[in-house]
Amino acid sequence: MANIRDVAKAAGVSVATVSRYLNNKGYISEEAKRVIAKAVDELNYQPSMIARSLSTKQSTFIGLIVPDIVNPFFPELARAIEDVALAYGYTVILCNSDEDLEKEINYIKTLQQKYVAGFIVATSHAEADHYMGLDIPIVAIDRRIHSSIPYIATDNREGARIGTQHLLDSGCTQILCMRGPSGLGPADDRFAGFTDAVKGKNVETHVIECPFHFDIAETMVKKVLQEVPIDGIFASSDVTAAGAMKAAYSAGIHVPSQLQIVGYDGTMLASQLTPGLTTVAQDLYRIGAMAARMLIKLIEGQELTEREVLIPAELLIRQTTRSEA
Amino acid sequence: MANIRDVAKAAGVSVATVSRYLNNKGYISEEAKRVIAKAVDELNYQPSMIARSLSTKQSTFIGLIVPDIVNPFFPELARAIEDVALAYGYTVILCNSDEDLEKEINYIKTLQQKYVAGFIVATSHAEADHYMGLDIPIVAIDRRIHSSIPYIATDNREGARIGTQHLLDSGCTQILCMRGPSGLGPADDRFAGFTDAVKGKNVETHVIECPFHFDIAETMVKKVLQEVPIDGIFASSDVTAAGAMKAAYSAGIHVPSQLQIVGYDGTMLASQLTPGLTTVAQDLYRIGAMAARMLIKLIEGQELTEREVLIPAELLIRQTTRSEA
DNA sequence: GTTCTATGTGGTACCGGTTACACATAATGA
């Protein structure tokens, strides 16, 4: 592979001029541009990003740290991030943290060695110390890390309120709330939204704390259905809602005529279930895209207009609820 | 951040000795090791991978090119690749090609500039020219690129045969095969497996060609159900099977008593549907892990024992089929 | 005519590693 000196020689100019040409920096005559362009083309020259990074101490890598890409919540986010990163000439590095603090710290260390330009992080650790020291831009998605770190997420509280309200509007009077793990920001927010919606209303509510896991959700709901009469479920994720649907099916309870269910997330899963799952959809793509744009702004030294962005959620009414009021 | 010269100075040795220490190469005295280790520790020194790459022309980046990470087939693959990459000190770069040749070529060019060590590619382009020239190791997954490129996939033909046979064993006599796009390797193989299973048997078969898309599958199956009597469906993906389930539901046809369905892939979706989808599971994690291990072998100059690996598929019997023979 | 500024170009130190080579010294073998 040709290097910049080869190009300079072929074009009969200095490396400095070639470098200026490549970066559109400083003065270059039209004649020089012409002759360099020709040389670049003839030699099929591609500048080495590695050498450039070494020299500028900057790179075009973005580290994306997610708990687990297999969780259907993250691929769409990753996709959005990748799309805008590509548009701006960046490349994304995928890291699965498994919510493991040590693994996460390790990744950050490794990627720092590789000169990543910034991080987009979805994590839930209370300890954010390891993020504070490093002088690399960071944007948090889904879960807030620290007040000093820009943060983008769905307006979970309002989203959950809307979802629960829909259950109310559809005639539910005995509602089960499958809240997510307490202590986890988004899960807490959604639970708060649920509470907002039912407060003062004439409904009986039951609450269980359920991890975002299909099998566990199914088992827990099965048990609840045997013990308490329920005509509506607000699940704080599509996966747990799917578990609830399965539990209802096993118990011979028909959805939505006997039991109505609202999920949360708006993943593909919700649309592909039978019957289609009514869910509170997060605009995952928009969150990811915005996070990427913000990070790139930070990387390129621009000021952020907002440091905390809440994206509204949208209720997608499908077949697990009876929409007539 | 401290560099190697700082460490050398602090330890009172030369940079060459420090470099040898870092790479476990050549002779170093125990005394030198001790004093360097101390300096490294005190300065919290981390070698720059960028500088190392520039010098050695090697990197620890692996490019993973998939059509779309949102397709539930790929996250698990990506996860496996990332896991073994991490174990070997590599980092994976995520690229979505959208099956777009130009985008793919662009990615390859960009990543070459960034000195990636190798590629893992899931693509379906007939033209593999752009992969031939580059002297970077490549491993293909799911879809064969070229005879010269190592390839790992599920034994799709045998998998489809098993899945179809299960339908036969469960008493189906009028089977619809929802085959994938013709010309696409895995889809063709699965169709061949279907044909293997029904050949010479006393069954009536119908075949439709259906892209791996939920809505389209639903629409197509709805139409078929109106036109032909069917008691079994072999879908060549879980997503299309899910579409078929929805179509059956809309038509008031009960699964599995009136219609049995077998999917393909063994994604999360299959297990989270109600009723649970019987499916031919690919060991995605194993495919990914093996691909990564093969690629790393290639990168590190080792010989491959096998250049083509077919991983057996496994039938997961759930509730969309009646297992009694 | 002199000073200033805009335009254009080249030389080269530097980023932070690796490694070929030179040069020691001690131990081994003939």
Place this chain on the structure above:
DNA sequence: TCATTATGTGTAACCGGTACCACATAGAAC
């Protein structure tokens, strides 16, 4: 005893860019 080999270390060129600085030249301003 002398040649050979194993062990240990340092110097400096090199990887392929960037960018500071010096140095032209030409036209404008005074």
